[in-house]
Amino acid sequence: MRSGKERLPRSAATRLLLLLFLLMGTTLAAGCWDRKEVNNLSVIMATGIDKAGEDQIELSVQVYNPRTAGGGQQQGMKESGNGGGVDGQTIVRSEVGTTIADAMSKLQEKLSRQIFWGHGEIFIIGEELAKNGLRDHIDFLLRSPEVRDNADILISKGPAKRVLTLHIPLERDSAEMLHNLTDLHLGIATTIVDLSRMLVSRAGAAVLPLVKYSQSEEQNGGSGKISYLRGAGILKKDKLVGFIDSDITRGVMWIRNEIDRATVTVTPKQTESGFVTARLIRSQTKLIPSIEGDEWTITVKSVAEGDLIQNTTLLDYGKPELAKQLEKDFGEQIDAKIAAAVAAVQQNMNADILGFAQAFHRKYPKEWNRVKDEWDEKFPQVKVTFESDVKIERQGLSSPSALRSNQGGRSE
Structure with a gap:
């Protein structure tokens, strides 16, 4: 009698086991077929895109220099006019083409290693190019599988290439410095992907951080100018329409609920001299739309909490009545920043980077559909009101009486 379970012949079992091992080996090997060795790549750290002629662009890339990694600068490695980082840790190469893809293919001929976008953290758009429109160039950045969609994109006051070639005294290169500055959330x-969403939004307006140059403060071994972030560029229908300074930019950030940290300084109404500064540690802003007949209104309602960090007046804000008035003063200062931002972008530029279109669409979809094609005419007519409420949570250990005395020498 044979058992209920048939056994495969030894040779058949051996062949089956061998087949399973072969299949497993094929599966594991498939994961490495397109591996790229770092030593064979030109790793791009930052990219600048400028206008070059009537129908061409200049693509500039800041490439990591592996020959200086870990061992400092080798003799003869620093290239005058091409180095974008400290001690030649990066080099800059440029090429002209009709599109980014065209310029990149030409640029590859200048680099002995395959171009790799995967580590690129910064893309900078030159001012002249931005005035002519960005949509075609953003198309490449969104389509390329290697380009990181969470990379920071900025606009420069002047050529973008210049930013890549500036000497950076504190960081490894300009890409690292600009990326760290954006991480601080002190500006826009x-x-x-943020830019692409803004350009296809209902308002069709966008805002980009602005890169400027300034003279280096170092006196010895001066390297000329350094780059920094200050203000923002405003785009409408993918074209640059103007710049706003840092104060207006902070007001825009209040309205967009993008304030991560801030300090506010006021001269209190109870005194004619001295200043009081608070550091805001929490804030939230809401846009509350309202439609009554033909009048469209937006209320910008901000709530913030902070700590008192400096008081140069003789007033003691440990007293509840004085503290309440001080909180009101801070609220009015924030309202003033918001009002200045609204005037700049609503009246002067007519570019809705404030989120008003989205707010009306969410609450009044039918009314919005009637005016969406004429939003450029409706947006400047929207009435804006402000309500800012600031609470001072802590005042520190110091008090006016601890640090100041009357003219007669007596403590207050």
Whole structure:
């Protein structure tokens, strides 16, 4: 009698086991077929895109220099006019083409290693190029599988290439410095995907951090100018329409609920001299739309909490009545910043980077559909009101009486 379970012949079992091992080996090997060795790549750290002629662009890339990694600068490695980082840790190469893809293919002929975008953290758009429109160039950045959609995109006051070649005294290169500055959230921060969403939004307006140059403060071994972030560029229908300074930019950030940290300084109404400064540690802003007949209104309602960090007046804000008035003063200062931002972008530029279109669409979809094609005419007519409420949570250990005395020498 044979058992209920048939056994495969030894040779058949051996062949089956061998086949399973072969299949497993094929599966594991498939994961490495397109591996790229770092030593064979030109790793791009930052990219600049400028206008070059009537129908061409200049693509500039800041490439990591592996020959200086870990061992400092080798003799003869620093290239005058091409180095974008400290001690030649990066080099800059440029090429002209009709599109980014065309310029990149020409640029590859200048680099002995395959171009790799995967580590690129910064893309900078030159001012002249931005005035002519960005949509075609953003198309490449969104389509390329290697380009990181969370990379920061900025606009430069002047040529973008210049930013890549400036000497950076504190960081490894300009890409690292600009990326760290955006991480501090002291100004507007925009990624590639953020920009694409703003350009296809109902308002069709966008805002980009602005890169400027300034003279280096170092006296010895001066390297000329350094780059920094200050203000923002405003785009409408993918074209640059103007710049706003840092104060207006902070007001825009209040309205867009993008304030991560801030300090506010006021001269209190109870005194004619001295200043009081608070550091805001929490804030939230809401846009409250309202439609009554033909009048469209937006209320910008901000709530913030902070700590008192400096008081140069003789007033003691440990007293509840004085503290309440001080909180009101801070609220009015924030309202003033918001009002200045609204005037700049609503009246002067007519570019809705404030989110008003989205707010009306969410609450009044039918009314919005009637005016969406004429939003450029409706947006400047929207009435804006402000309500800012600031609470001071802590005042520190110091008090006016501890540090100041009357003219007669007596303590207050």
